[in-house]
Amino acid sequence: MKMDLEQLRKTAAEVVARDDVKYLVGWKQGTYGYRVAPGFVEDAAGAAELIFSPLCTANLATYLTLVEELPIPRGQEPDDRKVAVMVKGCDSRAVTQLIVEKGIKKDEVVVIGCPCPGVVDPNLLAEKYPETEDQVEMKWNGEGFLLLRGGEETKIARDEVLAEKCRLCRYPNPVYSDIMLGDPVEPWETDEDKGVEEVEGKDVEERAEYWAEQFDKCVRCYSCRNVCPLCYCQDCVLDRLNPTWVNRAVNFSENTAFNIARAFHLGGRCIECGECERVCPANIPLGKINRKLAREVRDKYGFEPGVDPDAEPFQASFKPDDPEEFIL
Amino acid sequence: MKNGTNPYIPYPATVEETWYETGGDRCIKTFKVVFDDEKVRKEWSHLPGQCAMIGVLGIGESMISISCSPTEGDFLRFSVMRMGKVTQALHQLEVGDKMMVRGPYGNNFPVDDWQGKKILTIGGGVGQAPLRPIVEYVKANRDEYEGLTMIYGARTSGDLCFKGEFEEMSKCDDLACHLTIDVEEEGWGHNVGFVPQMLLDLNPSPENTIVITCGPPIMIRFVLENLKKLGFEDEQIYTTLENRMKCGIGKCGRCNAGNMYVCKDGPVFSYAVLKEIPEAFA
Amino acid sequence: MSAEFNPNIVAFLCNWCSYAGADLAGTSRVNYPSNIQIIRVMCSGRVNPLYVMNALQQGADGVLVSGCHPGDCHYMEGNFFARRRLGMLKDLMEFVGVDPKRFHMSWVSASEGHKWKEVVEKTVEDAKEAGPFEGFRRRQIDW
């Protein structure tokens, strides 16, 4: 697949030029190395900086709900213009799920879909090809990737650096979009979810030990929660002090409670974009918990979030014949 | 307290008297407390404008301004509005119950520098609590100050704090007390209208006068505007700030307004200082 | 262990069926283990997963949630939601290493005093098998 940057920038410029669009969120070159930063584009000049490459891991749908709503000063009209956002396949599921939950309305956003042949895991990439201060360009190259740095071209095999979420991805093409860029990509054979299976294979005590080690590292920076496009409560229950569900103390007990509660609140809602795992400064494999829950929901309840904008939210609905073999 | 002891240790104080100043959902309750430990009581000294961390063990602590003047006696008074977790717990305290107190924190009104001047206090709602000590201080040291004028307003007569104390004040000729409420009420013998407007109507002379104002941010904003109209200089105007606080001693970092820690460098600021801090009225 | 381990069980019972069922068990003099601490909630659908976690954090060795039979809910459908959510919670807790024997859910109607006895017996027995809960209990080691 060829992602035509010209076309992307032209489309972006057209969208931001529209009267009913406030700004566009896309990806732009980061400040150094393999970094890619979210770009907030308001004019054609900004649109010319946008990129779409295998380094664009960030899920920009989170910015749809992240903006603080301040009271509008008396005499001023609310700014009702739309926000445009560029999405990959997985990100588009977040948008869909937000629409399902009425977190956003369809007519509040302009979704620009980018079919995605899979992005890289920046950690894996840096491990194999050390990061330098130079800005790099990265491209999809047939089955693999092409890394351009300081006039040098390096071919990298796909399996070497492909992000885990992409190996398991079943929706490389946006499921929901207003404008689609380029041609759809061919979905690929997905692997077995080895990460989840490995944990499932342990017995209960080994699992407890495994997660104890993981949760013990948690510093409770809440980046997993904040980056999640579907964690958008104004007043998070895990922040509350009256009553206090989870203490502020950072120890294994509270960290576990925090992480279980976070994962549970994403049950039947997680769209497996892998952002929580990517941003975690302690490298806790949060994706495993989320994917496990998503798989249970899919297998037991036949529900998949973020696919159908007209679906009922999973936790706020039921079927009379939901499984109940666990009930005494 | 002094260096060498752990400043985070609160001392038990017994509630001697308590009463409600106002009613309603966000009611204000005043506590008169006395330290249990004789030594703590002796070592404690505060000046008008300072605050203390008061709380209940197992719930938490809040920074509350001390609403009595040291001239009143060996006790402390706090007027607390019921808002959150800690203040709800405080409101459940009755006479004889224990409150944990540490402090005093923050700077104070420069009462010594103000000797020989006229004092004008402008308060709104619970904002009268930090102003009450200065009123009491001036009342106790009448010879040293030229006079005291108090402007105090609230939404309704029921929202006025320290109501019982104003009657007596208006009897003295060098003390003036002007009360106002937002909306007309039956049997209300005082002014009706907003505080900033009342200030304009009274038209106090800026000469040899110090103004201290405290109240809701919106009131402070208009009071400041009107004071400027009346010709007051920035150095003559004082106010107190508030921010979320945890430690009270300038360590925990959250109460900063610009480069000032409200708990250490404040809460009393002159407008001359304050207008240089961009965050002060945020 | 010489003395027999007596687990602490926290039970969240719905006001309309299970609580009445437990009541019936009491008034009918049905003997059942006394390890259980009952917390009455209006509906099993009201049981927030955080309740379950908090119970475990604060020293419960097992948790039981009990509500009306499907279709009998006083609020028409509360227990259907509970079934979905708590089923998911059970899977999740199992995945993070909480013994599934520690968490049970049951349907007990107001007339099922004997079923209540069975449910409690099963819950207590399972919790005994799982042993004292040491997992993410709020320990005081660093206090």
Added chain:
Amino acid sequence: MSAMLLNKEKWPEFVGKLTGKKVWAPQADSEGMRFALLAEGEAPVPDYNNTRVPPKGVLFPQTETMLKFQVKATEVDEPELDQETVVLGLRPCDARAMAIVEKLFKWDIDDPYFIKRRDMVTLVGLACNDPGLNCFCPSVGGSPASTEGLDLLMVDLGENYLLEAVTGKGEALLKEMGDLLSEAGADEAKEKEKLVKEAEGKIKRTVDTEGVPEGLPGLWEDPLWGKVSASCLGCGTCTYLCPTCHCFDIQDEVEGFDARRCRTWDSCMFGEYTLHTSGHNPRPTRKERTRNRINHKYSYYVDKFDVIACVGCGRCSNLCPVNIDIIDTIRQVKEAL
């Protein structure tokens, strides 16, 4: 001060001689390095770039019990802090951060917990021979072999460590080691100088802070804050992983009848940090919070303590999930001046 040599083969013996003290050292966990207490008999060689979480927790633990008490009682107990501690192999930037934070904790009223811990700790630093990608310590007054805040500095000379005592505590530690060490000569000193120079040369990214502390207040309403903070997620990664960030929250926790008052790290990037009970928030959006973070480090702290509260360790740039890069931010500030 005296300079000594320690053969690397004797490293386990060196560590072994620290018995009776708590020893913190960088250790590998499932993903990367972190500072942790050494178990008896362990002596991992400090061979690492830097830990993800700074060692500030040794002096300022993420969760610290301040007071212990019983529910409904009025008596409080203080926890006992009396064990000698050694931190092995921390980086000069992190040690410098401790010296910077100490200024605040000693300002006016002493913070008893920090000070007590500081008095009982011996900081043994390890100079950087191979600085990381985002290291910029020379730009903010540090150096790969800075001794500020350290008691003892180690320099990796290949086969040996060069140990230079900086304070009396470091000297005492050297004495304890007795004949494990041998006297260092002029050659080693030269070797060290060469390595430090090399290390400084390897630092690629720099910032120019000239005029930034004085200029920042004037940029209060500058559009750059909106631009910098637009992509901010409002998480605490940058602040929790910052060796100089020192804000904390105090909470009471109850467990049965036992209760404690504890403090935990807090972050100015959280909305809840400044939220008043009334619902009013003086810093309502990420823009104000980002502005406060940069101002606090580069302006307010300079006003109060005459030093920039950033040591150039590069952690926030490294780990920010959305590439808010402090080096680039200061560059933008500089441009806007």
